[in-house]
Amino acid sequence: MAANQSNANKSLKAYDEHIPEIKFTKLFINGKFVDSVKGRTFETIDPRNGKVIARVAEGDKEDVDLAVKAARQAFDHGPWPRMPGYQRGRIMSKFADLIEENINELAALDTVDAGKLFSMGKALDIPQAATMLRYYAGAADKIHGEVLKMSRELHGYTLREPVGVVGHIIPWNFPTTMFFVKVAPALAAGCTMVVKPAEQTPLSALFYAHLAKKAGVPDGVINVVAGFGPTAGAAISSHMDVDMVSFTGSTEVGRMVMQAAATSNLKQVSLELGGKSPLIVFDDANLDTATDLALTGILFNKGEICVAGSRVYVQEGIYEEFEKKLVAKAKAWSVGDPFDPNVHQGPQAGKKQFEKILSYIEHGKREGATLLTGGERLGTEGYYIKPTIFANVKEDNMIMKDEIFGPVMSLMKFKTVEEAIKRANYTRYGLAAGILTKNIDLVNTVSRSIQAGVIWVNCYFAFDNDCPYGGYKMSGFGRDLGVDALYKYLHVKSVVTPIYNSPWL
Structure with missing residues (x-):
């Protein structure tokens, strides 16, 4: 697949010097780039001319199972959720540095894959992704519960703990921005995750998986499964070992995500859906x-x-x-x-x-x-x-x-x-x-x-x-951005003990 991709990329460069080298086209599972279980691939298309940019590994239910297994192992037994927040923040900051070092290549990927303005990608989308990572990196060691003033002779306090394995299903209109709107707060919270980029725009997400590993994010924490909504997306939404799904896209698909979550393990759902503003x-x-x-x-x-x-x-x-x-x-x-x-x-x-x-x-x-x-x-x-x-x-x-x-x-x-x-x-x-x-x-x-x-x-x-963002009515529920986004990836656990000489003793 790599040799074929290299030849295809040379042919693309022959008609357009702006085409970047397409380095990553396989699924990213447990810290490695791998072919899909069935060996299938799909085409990602340049909207400037309708030509094929690359063939990308097509993830399906079996691949989602492997990615979720890796994320579950990383959450239940790996270092990421147990790591002091400042250490997670340092790795996230390194991740941000690597994004800035690759800004031209990343902006070019989103331009050829999504038709986005290259100048806007360099000036806005890619730098803001790095800034977003640093914002949540700064919050990673500031996750606090509260001491409660109970009405009886009890001492109570709350803990905030990561929800677990999160499935992120992201849209094609802002491939970079939406990747980090989802991934950055979940990383800061200590979650592990499976990310499904839109089938129209998978290239930058796979590049970010590479940069995450290079930054020191442990294997299994971020897994990227490119594929289609009715297969890979549905498998994430209905998976019994996924604890939460965060979805951005159409209201119609959001309804299907919610139904799949409800009929499986009743996982938490956050939906940012359509608008007519x-x-x-x-x-x-x-x-x-x-x-x-x-x-x-x-x-x-x-x-x-x-x-x-x-x-x-x-x-x-x-x-x-x-x-x-x-x-x-x-x-x-x-x-x-x-x-x-x-x-x-x-x-x-x-x-x-x-x-x-x-x-x-x-x-x-x-x-x-x-x-x-x-x-x-x-x-x-x-x-x-x-x-x-x-x-x-x-x-x-x-x-x-x-x-x-x-x-x-x-x-x-x-x-x-x-x-x-x-x-x-x-x-x-x-x-x-x-x-x-x-x-x-x-x-x-x-x-x-x-x-x-x-x-x-x-x-x-x-x-x-710093400003929470989300909808009313059929535009969904849950908030992205701000501290609200961090909190949605955290459970609140209450701990209660009797005070000395209380009737509970």
């Missing part, structure tokens, strides 16, 4: 700032982000001028090769998603929405879609109700604050929302009224390692 622009907002934020809110990462501001509500006093500025900026938005530093938007991550977005655009046209710009593919090669804005969209239109996960915005007009709140909440999702206004009374009223897990005021995509 509203951005509300009031009359007093600065038009240039508002149009910039609205455009970035839907076009960042090609719209392949669960908190994309796909529903934009603009108050009627500024609507006409807002629409004019927004459309002009969308038409000037540069779509093309994600290795080009002047490009704002690369290709959609894969053919299936590309076709799904185009089908939603056709639904929008058929349902009577007004297409202001875009609405079609760009070029004849690769999975590029022009920035698309619809106006006059009705609340029951498919493009308004469903998560499209692409560069497609629905733009609407509103009159009153009450109307804006009602329409913003008219969705089965509740992941994020944005509010643009200079009026603090409006900020307080609207932010407390919108049913969403994070509200951004006069900004958008304002993520931070």
Whole structure:
């Protein structure tokens, strides 16, 4: 397999000098790169042109069994959960150093595998992964319980202990970021884990497994099984020896993960699911700032982000001028090769998603929405879609109700604050929302009224390692980022003893 991969990589480099050397294509189980039990492989595709980048080992139930066995052994008998927190933190910090040493290669992997902007990967995704590791490395030796003031003659205290073996199932839109959103807090907590990267984007996850071992993470603590959701993902979700599953992806698949967990060993589940986030622009907002934020809110990462501001509500006093500025900026938005530093938007991550977005655009046209710009593919090669804005969209239109996960915005007009709140909440999702206004009374009223897990005021995509992130309603439950994410990988154990001379003695 290695020789074949080497030859394939040479042929890829012949047509594109940006293609990095593909070093790791096997499963990573118990500290070693291994073929799948059945010897199967699958293709991972370059969305810039539809060509095969590499063939990757395809994990199935038998491979998940081996990975879980390794993780269970590492948790029950290995050093990681028993190691002082500061020692785990030192290894995690070394892991972060190695990421920064390989930043160009890692950014290139996510670009060719997911169509992500290379410049953005170097400036944002990869450095933030290292920063996230260091954030949780600093928390690893600060895991404390509490002393309890009991109501009777008892002394009580709590301990926080790692939940055990965790299954992480991560999406394809942010291969690096989501790997560490899951892995970093679980490592700090002392858990061991099996990671299933999305089948569309397995390459950087396998590289991170290599770096983890190089940093000193003990064998069996991190296992990476590339494969498909109905096989490898389902095996993780239903495995009797997995203590918790953390999943990010669609609401439909999240429901299946939850059902599998419930019908197996009733394992803990954390779900970060879909979104259809509203951005509300009031009359007093600065038009240039508002149009910039609205455009970035839907076009960042090609719209392949669960908190994309796909529903934009603009108050009627500024609507006409807002629409004019927004459309002009969308038409000037540069779509093309994600290795080009002047490009704002690369290709959609894969053919299936590309076709799904185009089908939603056709639904929008058929349902009577007004297409202001875009609405079609760009070029004849690769999975590029022009920035698309619809106006006059009705609340029951498919493009308004469903998560499209692409560069497609629905733009609407509103009159009153009450109307804006009602329409913003008219969705089965509740992941994020944005509010643009200079009026603090409006900020307080609207932010407390919108049913969403994070509200951004006069900004958008304002993520931070210290800020918890997750959803309401069908956007899931559980929180990523912040100390909340660390705590979800920890059990709380209460210890109670009688006080001297108490009636219990």
